Amino acid sequence: MVQIEGDPDSPISRGRLCPKGSASEQLVNSPGRQTKVLYRAPRSTEWQHLDLATAVEMVADRFIETRRRTWQQEDDQGRLLRRTMGIASLGGATLDNEENYLIKKLFTAAGAVQTENQARI
Structure with a gap:
């Protein structure tokens, strides 16, 4: 048993x-914790295991393609926007401040304007 104290x-x-x-220890040591990447293809009813490198490549490819496809350089009047409305981020309350800071920096640098966190909702 692990005891966590402030x-x-x-x-x-x-x-x-x-x-x-007080619940953080359970996130890491729960016997029900998923430790392998699971993927369900579109319209499939079955999950399959993927290796981490393949999963990261799939996410990166889709992120980059969505950003490219939905990029808005300027509006109808020629004002600079430099944004994408096709990417959003919803963070979880189990992330710490440092993780949320880095996620915000990443999505802002990518041009996403919809960045929110569950802890604030």
Whole structure:
């Protein structure tokens, strides 16, 4: 058994954990945690295992193609937009601040304007 505790010297939390903090250990050590990439092809009813490199390539290819296809350089009046409305991000509450910061930077650099986080909704 692993015990997770907050820092009792913290002036903010005084050692107490939020539900996210106290449940974090289960995210890593749960016997039901998926540890292999699962993929279900369009209109398929079956899941198949993919190796991580193949899955990452598939995601990257689709991301780049969607950005290329939906890119808006300027509007009808010639004003610069430099954005894509075809890509969005919805982050999860189990991510930490550093992960959310990097995701926001990535999607902003790619031109996506719809970037949200579950923890804020």
